[in-house]
Amino acid sequence: MGIKIIKGGTIVTAAETFQAEILIDGETISAIGNDFEALYPDAEVIDAAERFIFPGGVDPHVHLDLPMPGTVSSDDHYTGTKAAAFGGTTTVIDFANHDAPSLVDSLLTIKRKADAMVSVDYSLHQNYTRYNEETLAEIPALLEHGVPTIKMFTAYNGRLRTEDEGILRALRMTKRYGMTALVHAENGDVIERLIAEAKAAGNFAPIYHARTRPDWSATEATFRVCSLSELAGNAPVYIVHMNAGEESEVLKYAQSKGVPVWGETCPQYLIFTDAALEKADGAKWVFSPPLRKAKDNEGLWRGIQEGTIQTVATDHCPFMFDGTKTIEYEGRPFSRPGKELGKDDFTKIPNGLPGVGERLIALWKYGVQSGKLTMNQFVAVTSTNAAKIFGMAPRKGTIRPGSDADLVLWDPKKTFRYSVAASKSRTDYSYLDGVEITGAPDKVLLRGEVIVDGERWNGRRGGGKFIFRKPRV
Numbered sequence: 001m002g003i004k005i006i007k008g009g010t011i012v013t014a015a016e017t018f019q020a021e022i023l024i025d026g027e028t029i030s031a032i033g034n035d036f037e038a039l040y041p042d043a044e045v046i047d048a049a050e051r052f053i054f055p056g057g058v059d060p061h062v063h064l065d066l067p068m069p070g071t072v073s074s075d076d077h078y079t080g081t082k083a084a085a086f087g088g089t090t091t092v093i094d095f096a097n098h099d100a101p102s103l104v105d106s107l108l109t110i111k112r113k114a115d116a117m118v119s120v121d122y123s124l125h126q127n128y129t130r131y132n133e134e135t136l137a138e139i140p141a142l143l144e145h146g147v148p149t150i151k152m153f154t155a156y157n158g159r160l161r162t163e164d165e166g167i168l169r170a171l172r173m174t175k176r177y178g179m180t181a182l183v184h185a186e187n188g189d190v191i192e193r194l195i196a197e198a199k200a201a202g203n204f205a206p207i208y209h210a211r212t213r214p215d216w217s218a219t220e221a222t223f224r225v226c227s228l229s230e231l232a233g234n235a236p237v238y239i240v241h242m243n244a245g246e247e248s249e250v251l252k253y254a255q256s257k258g259v260p261v262w263g264e265t266c267p268q269y270l271i272f273t274d275a276a277l278e279k280a281d282g283a284k285w286v287f288s289p290p291l292r293k294a295k296d297n298e299g300l301w302r303g304i305q306e307g308t309i310q311t312v313a314t315d316h317c318p319f320m321f322d323g324t325k326t327i328e329y330e331g332r333p334f335s336r337p338g339k340e341l342g343k344d345d346f347t348k349i350p351n352g353l354p355g356v357g358e359r360l361i362a363l364w365k366y367g368v369q370s371g372k373l374t375m376n377q378f379v380a381v382t383s384t385n386a387a388k389i390f391g392m393a394p395r396k397g398t399i400r401p402g403s404d405a406d407l408v409l410w411d412p413k414k415t416f417r418y419s420v421a422a423s424k425s426r427t428d429y430s431y432l433d434g435v436e437i438t439g440a441p442d443k444v445l446l447r448g449e450v451i452v453d454g455e456r457w458n459g460r461r462g463g464g465k466f467i468f469r470k471p472r473v
């Protein structure tokens with residue numbers, strides 16, 4: 001790979017919007033300026049006229065090849081990262097289940113599998129779901145493997161949940177070593193009780209997924225986790241997939257008291273409501289936490305606008321809507337059990353929604369084009385803030401000399417009707433199916449290589465790299 005010049009485009013970062021050329025030497029940006037062609041007459045020139053140039057998207061919350069009861073999520077580390085690339089995302093962070101007793105063994109099992117498959121750059125968060133003295137002492141060893149983040153759950157009693165005592169002690173540990181804890185915040189006890197009551201009353205329809213996981217169960221848990229952060233000596237905490245408007249208010253309150261808590265939401269919580277679960281295809285919309293009400297959409301948008309919520313991730317975790325049918329992916333047939341597993345019982349519907357490819361396109365349409373976000377805010381929440389919070393900045397998340405040449409050439413006039421086929425995700429539906437889109441990636445570069453060129457896919461299995469992330473100093 002030699003020298004490339006991207007010419008004629010408008011560079012958009014989280015802080016600025018300006019016209020300039022980008023000089024790429026190999027995998028990194030070497031300069032930003034003008035008239036590079038005179039200096040490098042042999043360089044490959046990429047025309048970016050009428051394009052915005054964003055730093056490649058960073059999606060800090062995806063699930064690839066995730067086992068669930070009776071099935072496995074339908075995107076693996078190749079198909080999911082291909083979908084990411086077509087949507088303008090060049091770095092994803094997946095989660096390693098805490099399957100082995102040892103955290104490091106759990107991490108390395110997933111890493112070995114992912115390394116050979118990913119087509120964009122990636123990292124892993126380590127789930128921490130087996131609290132005991134041994135696993136607690138092992139948390140700092142993750143740093144030697146470039147993983148400064150663990151994830152805990154306040155819900156899923158008896159499976160994934162860590163009790164408050166374990167969360168407190170894990171947070172003391174992450175605080176001491178400059179690490180960050182991600183927390184899934186819902187009240188496990190309330191949810192288990194409501195699910196038992198719904199079943200006893202014969203309520204098995206998809207809407208009961210939302211009714212048994214109420215908004216204040218999330219709000220209460222978010223407040224509790226903020227409190228545990230303070231009680232652990234102000235341990236940095238990142239609340240994943242915020243879904244209730246009140247959660248954003250709680251987070252803002254904790255931040256105002258100096259508690260180091262960040263918030264993430266996802267496009268689905270900004271755009272849709274739980275009315276979707278009452279439609280004939282309600283199972284498509286079953287994921288956790290659930291969709292809520294219009295007031296929650298508004299509260300979350302406000303949270304982003306005010307800077308209370310820093311990132312918009314996806315929680316990408318696709319399942320086939322009808323897994324009894326076969327689809328084609330890259331010319332090969334594919335079928336796998338999906339949402340139909342729960343056709344008679346909402347608790348048996350695999351939880352999750354495709355979205356890694358939709359994220360930027362959805363946020364452009366519903367955020368930038370609707371006047372809710374500036375382009376700079378769009379870049380901040382889709383790329384820059386996640387790179388900073390998760391120890392990848394300035395290598396990822398911005399456009400400046402020395403950064404990886406991960407770039408999205410965005411065509412604001414590209415108009416088409418979205419479909420699951422456009423998403424490149426290996427599943428049979430998209431939350432944007434049939435939606436008219438204006439504005440989408442035209443070219444996507446990963447470390448200087450054009451991996452998406454219009455409809456053409458130049459990316460490859462194993463072409464992505466594991467990004468060694470640093471603790472905060």
Ligand SMILES: [Zn+2]
Pocket residue numbers: 061063315
């Ligand atoms: Zn998730």
